[in-house]
Structure formats: C-alpha cells, structure tokens
Amino acid sequence: MRPAAFARCATCHQTAPERNGVGPSLAGVYGAPAAHEPTYAYSGAMRSSGLVWDEATLDAYLTDPRSVVPGTKMVFPGVRDPVERAALIEYLKTL
Numbered sequence: 876m877r878p879a880a881f882a883r884c885a886t887c888h889q890t891a892p893e894r895n896g897v898g899p900s901l902a903g904v905y906g907a908p909a910a911h912e913p914t915y916a917y918s919g920a921m922r923s924s925g926l927v928w929d930e931a932t933l934d935a936y937l938t939d940p941r942s943v944v945p946g947t948k949m950v951f952p953g954v955r956d957p958v959e960r961a962a963l964i965e966y967l968k969t970l
C-alpha cells in the first residue's frame with residue numbers, strides 16, 4: 876500500500892523496474908547497494924557512497940539526503956516526520 880507521503884517522492888521516482896525519471900526507479904531498492912538501478916545515471920557521490928539501503932541508512936538519507944550523501948543530486952529537503960519516514964521505508968521494502 877502506497878503511503879500518502881510517497882506523493883512527494885513520485886514527482887521524481889517511479890516504482891516499476893528500469894522506469895527512471897528525474898530520479899532512479901525505486902524497484903528493488905531495499906536491501907540493495909546505493910546506485911542499484913543499472914540504467915540510471917547516478918551522481919559520483921551516490922556511486923561511491925558505499926551505502927546499503929536498510930532501515931538505518933534509508934531513515935538517515937530520507938531525513939537529510941545531503942548530509943548522508945554529500946553531493947547527491949537528489950534535490951529534496953528530507954522528510955522530518957519519523958512516522959512518515961517509517962511508512963515510506965515499509966513501502967520501499969515491497970517494491
């Protein structure tokens with residue numbers, strides 16, 4: 876079930892595999908290493924971040940993308956509400 880907060884993400888992200896927009900498809904992102912979608916042109920910062928997307932790394936990244944991956948091209952201020960972030964992460968697990 877898509878949480879209401881995903882509307883903010885959907886302006887840049889699709890959920891079908893290999894469907895990239897401004898941002899990469901989020902299909903299969905949970906549990907994957909950063910820059911997981913091979914058909915998307917990530918920033919060097921994301922490619923070299925060394926992150927693996929689990930609950931802790933997603934929670935930190937979605938709170939403040941630019942402090943977790945300095946130089947990321949995800950121009951998004953972050954989701955302040957922890958309840959919203961938790962719902963988003965649960966949703967990402969299903970993609």
Ligand code: HEC
Nearest residue numbers: 884887897898909910911912917918921947948949950951
């Ligand atoms: C303004 C457009 C935009 C918005 C809004 C946005 N993103 Fe992104 N997102 C991006 C871009 C661009 C990247 C690639 C970043 C890079 O390469 O540095 C990205 C990367 C990501 C990644 C890493 C993907 C990977 O393969 O490693 C995740 C996870 C992510 N976004 C989740 C979200 C979520 C969840 C939201 C909503 C809360 C969101 N994004 C909102 C543009 C956006």
